Amino acid sequence: MESDGGAEFAEDRINQWLSVYQANLFYAQERDRGEERRIWARVAFAALDGLERAGCPTQDLNVRRFNLRALLIAGLGPNGDPWWSPDRLAVDVLEAPPLSLEQAREWATDWAAPRHEMQALRTCKNLIKPMELVADRLTAGPVRTRIERWMDLRTHLP
Numbered sequence: 001m002e003s004d005g006g007a008e009f010a011e012d013r014i015n016q017w018l019s020v021y022q023a024n025l026f027y028a029q030e031r032d033r034g035e036e037r038r039i040w041a042r043v044a045f046a047a048l049d050g051l052e053r054a055g056c057p058t059q060d061l062n063v064r065r066f067n068l069r070a071l072l073i074a075g076l077g078p079n080g081d082p083w084w085s086p087d088r089l090a091v092d093v094l095e096a097p098p099l100s101l102e103q104a105r106e107w108a109t110d111w112a113a114p115r116h117e118m119q120a121l122r123t124c125k126n127l128i129k130p131m132e133l134v135a136d137r138l139t140a141g142p143v144r145t146r147i148e149r150w151m152d153l154r155t156h157l158p
Contacts, residue, residue: 013054021047021064028068031075038076038084041068062096063126070130073137086137090147093131097124101149108156118158124150125157 024044028037045068048061069089082088097104098120107117128150135151138144 010054014051014056017047017050017054020044021051025068029071035076035079037072038079041072044068059096059098059123059127062092063123063130066093066096066127066130070133074133078137086134087139087143089134090131090138090143093127094143094146094150096127097150099124101146101153104157105153108153108158111158121157125154128154 021044024040024047027033027040028044030037033040045065048065052058052061066089069084073084073086073089076084078084078086099107104121104124107113107121111118113121128147131147131151135144135147138147
């Protein structure tokens with residue numbers, strides 16, 4: 001049995017980046033580390049960037065990015081850096097779904113839909129979920145309104 005050295009190398013790189021991500025995620029989630037958690041999170045984000053360059057799907061990695069950002073915003077609050085702003089996170093989340101809100105609403109009515117539609121709806125649901133932690137911190141306005149509409153729909157997604 002011949003091995004494809006390129007595929008093996010890519011898999012090794014993915015596993016290495018995953019290891020870096022997991023180790024730093026662990027420290028970023030430890031509540032007793034205080035502001036230091038943001039440093040660990042930045043390294044975890046860099047590892048996610050490495051995973052993206054290695055070929056991992058951006059949407060899957062965005063779910064991880066958004067979850068970690070929301071966790072730290074909820075736990076530590078914003079600190080003046082836009083990366084830790086709930087409003088900036090909301091804008092980033094709103095740009096990420098593979099479907100418009102209207103399309104997701106339409107597809108959500110038929111749970112016997114084709115697999116690709118169900119996967120797209122599930123991706124939307126996963127991308128929006130982190131906003132549950134910080135939605136109450138959003139500034140009133142159109143971004144908050146759009147997030148609230150997605151969160152209302154989220155409960156109807158597979």
